[in-house]
Amino acid sequence: MRAIIMGAGIGGLSLALLLAKKGFEVLVLEKLNQPGGRARWFKVGEFSFDMGPSWYLMPEIFNSFFHEAGESSYPITEVEPKVKIIKGKPLEREHESITFVSDLSNEDGPLEQYLLDTGYLYKVALNRFLYKELTLIDFLDRELILALKKFPILYTLDQFNRMYFKTDIMLKSMGFSSVFLGGSPYNIPAFYSIVNYAIFGKGVYYPKGGFAGYVTNLFELCRKTGVEFKFGFNISKIKINGNKVNCVGNDERCVEGDIFISNMDYHYTESVLPYDFRNVNYWSNKKVSPSAILAYIGAEGSINVPHHTVVINGEWRSHFDSIDNGMLPDLNNMSYYVSYRKATDDTLEGKDLVFLIPISPNENITHNQAINYVNFVIKDFKEKTNSNFEIKYLRVYTPADFKTDYNAYRGTAFGLAHTLTQTGPFRPPMQNKKLKNLYYVGQYTQPGIGVPMVTLSSMILYRKIVEE
Numbered sequence: 001m002r003a004i005i006m007g008a009g010i011g012g013l014s015l016a017l018l019l020a021k022k023g024f025e026v027l028v029l030e031k032l033n034q035p036g037g038r039a040r041w042f043k044v045g046e047f048s049f050d051m052g053p054s055w056y057l058m059p060e061i062f063n064s065f066f067h068e069a070g071e072s073s074y075p076i077t078e079v080e081p082k083v084k085i086i087k088g089k090p091l092e093r094e095h096e097s098i099t100f101v102s103d104l105s106n107e108d109g110p111l112e113q114y115l116l117d118t119g120y121l122y123k124v125a126l127n128r129f130l131y132k133e134l135t136l137i138d139f140l141d142r143e144l145i146l147a148l149k150k151f152p153i154l155y156t157l158d159q160f161n162r163m164y165f166k167t168d169i170m171l172k173s174m175g176f177s178s179v180f181l182g183g184s185p186y187n188i189p190a191f192y193s194i195v196n197y198a199i200f201g202k203g204v205y206y207p208k209g210g211f212a213g214y215v216t217n218l219f220e221l222c223r224k225t226g227v228e229f230k231f232g233f234n235i236s237k238i239k240i241n242g243n244k245v246n247c248v249g250n251d252e253r254c255v256e257g258d259i260f261i262s263n264m265d266y267h268y269t270e271s272v273l274p275y276d277f278r279n280v281n282y283w284s285n286k287k288v289s290p291s292a293i294l295a296y297i298g299a300e301g302s303i304n305v306p307h308h309t310v311v312i313n314g315e316w317r318s319h320f321d322s323i324d325n326g327m328l329p330d331l332n333n334m335s336y337y338v339s340y341r342k343a344t345d346d347t348l349e350g351k352d353l354v355f356l357i358p359i360s361p362n363e364n365i366t367h368n369q370a371i372n373y374v375n376f377v378i379k380d381f382k383e384k385t386n387s388n389f390e391i392k393y394l395r396v397y398t399p400a401d402f403k404t405d406y407n408a409y410r411g412t413a414f415g416l417a418h419t420l421t422q423t424g425p426f427r428p429p430m431q432n433k434k435l436k437n438l439y440y441v442g443q444y445t446q447p448g449i450g451v452p453m454v455t456l457s458s459m460i461l462y463r464k465i466v467e468e
């Protein structure tokens, strides 16, 4: 059986490995010149950058993936401290902050209770739901009904967090993870407090060599198992014969196979299907995740932060509103995240900083506008953290880059947001309804966004394909 996988993101690579281990002949076609998709990397002189993910969460999911593939788990180290949250006014040194460490044994009160409650839900999710493609019938599950009886399912994450926390800084500390899910604490369901359990209860990890190391390992395992790769292969056509896909490719070449799996952005995949097979109306009322302005900075000098820092300036609700309303954020009310890997990984040659400013999905923001935002946050960051460094290298990445590089719908960074109506069985299906040999893997399908979820999507789809 010949499987053609379109895209070498984490979803495509993970599925390729599982199928190849099962004896499938696997060919991966990738538009870019390297594997990893949004989790790819680059190196310039002494500086190296993970372009996307920096938080390695839910290690048990990766363990079960490697177990299923018959391989050893990838080495990771725990990040200590987990994260620092800084809250203040832009460009002012004065601020309030909280640093979360791994040892929560001295914690009591709300956080302890919060982790007990979200930990319970986390276990239910892992044991009953995250490893399968959910249908509405799954909501009749007895354990889920019991869990939900105790749980305010219709609350937003923010409403849920307010049941435990009173201080503004704790509400923000338990709210920022919503951005990982492509939403805000005001629009993602309380159920996703399980991500807070993953961070504050289970721990934050760092894969050896960063995500570059993780992807390189996955890619090498694929090659060792016989997976074939073609890089620089842009798919712009999916050809149909009856109710099956016949071949995928472009004007020059169309590659045949028995089954076809798209790891490309879902909307883009639809756009290259023959017109009658596109679900034209589906996307018009869907909520896509924010995009981001990213700055990859090679720095020399002092940097006084842990690996993960979240800076919240001014009114953070106003920043989320700007994302919802398709506006650019106002500099006075703008939050951002900074990854500083050298705090964990002293094998890195240079000091790389990655700044991430969430913005509304909008490919029209210009490079110059993005640079203004970047200059502003660098200044603010230096002021707040008392860091003093020179910039030796700077690359700014915008929503237009997400569109050009990954064919991302409206330049979204994370795909489809995890609102209540876009969760579980309401996410796009893993198998095309009309074309039975066309499947989808990755962050658009179930369970959703993030490297652990995408890894799960490969495991779910693998079982589905093998069962069929």
Ligand SMILES: Cc1cc2nc3c(=O)[nH]c(=O)nc-3n(C[C@H](O)[C@H](O)[C@H](O)COP(=O)(O)OP(=O)(O)OC[C@H]3O[C@@H](n4cnc5c(N)ncnc54)[C@H](O)[C@@H]3O)c2cc1C
Residues within 6 Å of the ligand: 006, 007, 008, 009, 010, 011, 012, 029, 030, 031, 032, 035, 036, 037, 038, 039, 051, 052, 053, 054, 055, 056, 057, 233, 234, 235, 236, 263, 264, 265, 268, 292, 294, 356, 405, 406, 407, 413, 414, 441, 442, 443, 444, 448, 449, 450, 451, 452, 454
């Ligand atoms: C800035 C950023 C930070 C993030 N941080 C975290 C984090 O800390 N932790 C975490 O767990 N997750 C994080 N995520 C999310 C995580 O990176 C993604 O959910 C995950 O990597 C998506 O994997 P995927 O396989 O679904 O898709 P992608 O990585 O998007 O892979 C799709 C692949 O398809 C290819 N493709 C597209 N069009 C074509 C075409 N026409 N022909 C051939 N190939 C094509 C693309 O080039 C790409 O390689 C982050 C994402 C971003 C963008």
